[in-house]
Amino acid sequence: MNQALRDEVRKLFETEKVKSVLGYRQHPLTGEVTPVIIKSADEADQLIFDKRCVYNLSRAVLADMDGPVGVVLKGCDGRALNMRITENDFPREHVVGIAVACQGVVDTATDDLSERCQRCHMRMSPIADVTIGDESAVGKPTKTRAEFVDEIRAMNPKQRATFWKDTFAPCTHCYACRQACPLCNCKVCITDKNNPQWIETSPKPSSNMMWHLIRAFHHAGRCVDCGECERACPEGIKMHLLDLCIAEDVEEMFGFVTGVEDGAQWQFLLYDPNDPDSWLGGPERG
Amino acid sequence: MADCKKVTEKALLEAIGNTGPIFAPDSDGHWEKFQGSGLPRVGTVRPKRPLRDLFTPPAREIARWKKHLSQPQLEPNLPSTEHGIVWGVRPCDARALKWLDEIFLAPPHVDVHYKARRDNLLLLGLACEPNDTCNCGLFDYGPDDPTEVDLMLHPVDDGFLAVVGSEKGRQFLEGVADAADESAPALRDGPKPTWWTGFPEPAALMDAFEHKVWDELQAGCMNCGACTLYCPTCQCFTIVDEAYKNEVRRLRVIDTCQHEAFTRMAGGHNPRTKFSSRLRQRILHKFSYIPERYDDKIGCTGCGRCIELCALRRNVFADLNEIKRQISEEASCGT
Structure with a gap:
């Protein structure tokens, strides 16, 4: 090789x-x-x-x-x-x-x-x-993404809120996860904007949640599961699990897997009349 | 009085109890006030977070004031007057404090919080078992060096051998019951890489400001900042105001030169937009600017946290070697 x-x-x-x-x-x-x-x-x-x-x-x-x-x-x-x-x-x-x-x-x-x-x-x-x-x-996968996500999906909203709050608790706002991510490519990161200050600088439950939710939503339909965010985290926070949950949703709802073809389109730039969301005119999702 | 005494754990605990609470690294490697009983159990090597957290915490309130008042009343955050013991201090962290003193205790701008902590906390060192990322040998001290702590403790069968590091430590040891004179254990040498060729000259590093080597090194760095945020000698901070329901708090929060926003000015100009320029800043600050300005001190104690935490397995000493090699090759070609 x-x-x-x-x-x-x-x-x-x-x-x-x-x-x-x-x-x-x-x-x-x-x-x-x-x-x-x-x-x-x-x-x-x-x-x-x-x-x-x-x-x-x-x-x-x-x-x-x-x-x-x-x-x-x-x-x-x-x-x-x-x-x-x-x-x-x-x-x-x-x-x-x-x-x-x-x-x-x-x-x-x-x-x-x-x-x-x-x-x-x-x-x-x-x-x-x-x-x-x-x-x-190259071999085949021995596990599925669903195996990692199912545990979270089985929780009720209150349990989930507690789970994520605890998961993000050690965050020090060093933003190593952002720096490691190949798709954190914003010209100016929202954490670096201070007028207004969207995400407060000091670590505390509210700002930890704010950062990690925004980070995950910015990666909806974009995360490729390279896991670099988690590997770079000096505090060992398992924040990538949230990206996985969203990737599972995106694949389930839109049949979209990120970046698999050379020249693939970005899901959020597409319009599809069969979109499962009713507000786009498609059939109601069951 | 001898410089080394044997003390029992019980007597040591009693003396500590007379002084104040214990601060020690918890199981995650964060410095916290110890809540358990007995002596804290700490690992065999330096914890994840540097000791500076106790002296200049990552986020510290400066002052707060109530919102919506025509004349806001400022409530400053006053320094802690609490006396206490820091348990499990490693020589690398203690040396880093010695360096931070230059920054925070230099008149006219003395950091009162830092000074209070320095005055009120007694550093009890614990002889260390270096791992493969430790590099104290590069700075000519070893894992049981007592010089920058108040007392250096060597665990032995039924207690500790306590080696005096400072006058404060000596006084504390006098308060420990049944301490018996002993001969001090031999100091061990610190580990250093076999390939080490010595530090580049600070002035030569400064001259290499525009060198191509920085661009070559950039592929191995993603500017995550873990190296600086976990460094015991880094001390850069930023000041932020955070709004709460009825009040505003002004905080001093740790910052890192590895992030782009660090040097972004009002108006948008940023002198360090390139990855390589931020990487260069870290190396030059520690190994050139500080030695040039502070009488041959070095902004590094070889603790190795930056090596251990680097997601790209970078080693700052290997970088220094490479820079030194390239500088000296060019010097010999040029003549």
């Missing part, structure tokens, strides 16, 4: 299809797997891909980079990149997708297959200008 990846990247540089490549390397000093940006074919030999490559590199693509930028993509990364292109963060030509056959990545704390990968139904990136590895060997 590593050799094939390096050969392909070298080829991309040599045929001038890319000016830089975002990938993973094992840090020569610390031995940790970290993201790296390389600018020439000579540097391709440091690239790797294995189960330790947990980060979502689509987060690191910037519009002002020297393009086209090659990006090593897992399934979730590719879906996120797809959404960013749909939302005009940068044009499709700005990126060259290097899709790697991902067999799931590990939870760095336990070294087991991470939760998100256990339920991942799309391990190949939809954006695949180049494909590395054996697509047929």
